[in-house]
């Protein structure tokens with residue numbers, strides 16, 4: 001005889017039926033408990049969980065359908081079979097509507113009873129499996145979003161929104177654990193008042209989320225059903241809330257706590273919600289850990305870039321702020337072109353660093369007040385390749401090397417180092433070329449004073465479609481017009 005792990009509650013007002021069913025079930029390896037009324041059955045549900053309710057339709061007090069309905073409120077994943085002596089079409093429909101899975105008519109044989117029970121338990125396990133599978137769809141989204149964004153804030157929101165949607169919760173928050181201070185801080189929230197968001201910081205061990213972080217165990221909080229005294233005190237009595245708090249753990253490391261809640265009038269959280277969140281939170285936690293690593297890495301890259309950019313400025317006082325201004329315009333153009341977030345970042349850093357190769361050009365050439373000789377100009381033309389060489393060793397996560405290498409190419413093929421034409425020049429390099437031309441004309445040089453903006457715009461128009469990509473010039477002029485009268489892009493960026 002196979003050992004069954006399920007526990008079944010048999011409810012019938014005829015003690016002989018209860019006894020018979022119990023004996024039959026136990027002979028098949030199930031654990032079985034009997035009750036003679038709906039009220040007694042509900043009392044038993046308060047004490048323990050059951051996998052299946054086998055209930056007589058007609059009972060002296062509350063009937064079988066109502067008993068099942070109330071029991072399911074206490075235990076969301078409960079399944080039930082109704083037994084009746086005189087099934088009418090209407091009573092069958094009513095029972096099915098209330099979520100009862102199966103129906104069995106008296107008198108029944110042992111085989112009929114067992115096959116109905118097996119059928120119901122099997123269907124229930126398929127449904128539970130579906131819950132598990134359903135959890136993989138949002139997980140896929142979370143993982144996919146991870147690769148497309150390096151922004152931690154976006155990921156926090158995505159994890160919370162996915163959890164809210166999948167668990168059918170109305171409000172929620174995602175708290176991040178600062179390992180140094182052992183403090184939880186809300187990093188994403190939905191449906192919570194702002195004052196809570198700003199104030200809420202919880203030490204590990206304090207408050208509900210703090211206790212979850214400490215115990216590393218999920219917690220379901222249903223009003224009036226608190227067994228733990230500490231937690232019961234933390235719940236506002238009569239709040240009619242059902243909540244679930246889930247620890248986010250990645251390879252044993254506490255990352256944070258996910259809190260979800262809804263009105264208990266809708267549905268209380270149950271074991272199946274816990275199961276769904278266990279899959280979701282595991283994936284979310286490792287996604288958060290790698291996004292954090294990524295962010296730390298990006299931050300160290302950015303500071304390296306800032307150091308490099310300062311090195312460029314120190315060499316050439318005439319190009320002080322030059323790269324910054326080129327970069328501000330270049331990013332606006334890239335955004336206007338509809339490039340992706342990652343491509344915009346690439347353009348931003350490439351434009352800050354595009355002239356880094358000037359480090360390798362002697363000051364005699366770099367700061368020469370007059371026109372360069374042919375020989376000096378040939379030397380000067382080496383700066384994109386020198387820059388690309390320096391940056392190739394840095395292994396940045398952005399593909400900035402080709403942009404830096406080609407930033408002196410011209411659309412019509414008259415530029416250097418490779419004399420590329422048109423679309424063969426990387427888009428980032430074409431953008432920088434336009435912004436660089438404008439910036440160079442409007443700033444002081446060793447050999448001349450800055451020219452007025454109108455002059456720079458004239459030059460851009462003149463070489464649009466020949467030396468410069470006409471499309472990009474048009475976009476640049478559009479942005480320039482928009483900021484005209486509101487200060488330069490740089491001033492606007494500072495004001496923001």
Ligand SMILES: [Fe+2]
Pocket residue numbers: 354355383407408
């Ligand atoms: Fe350059």
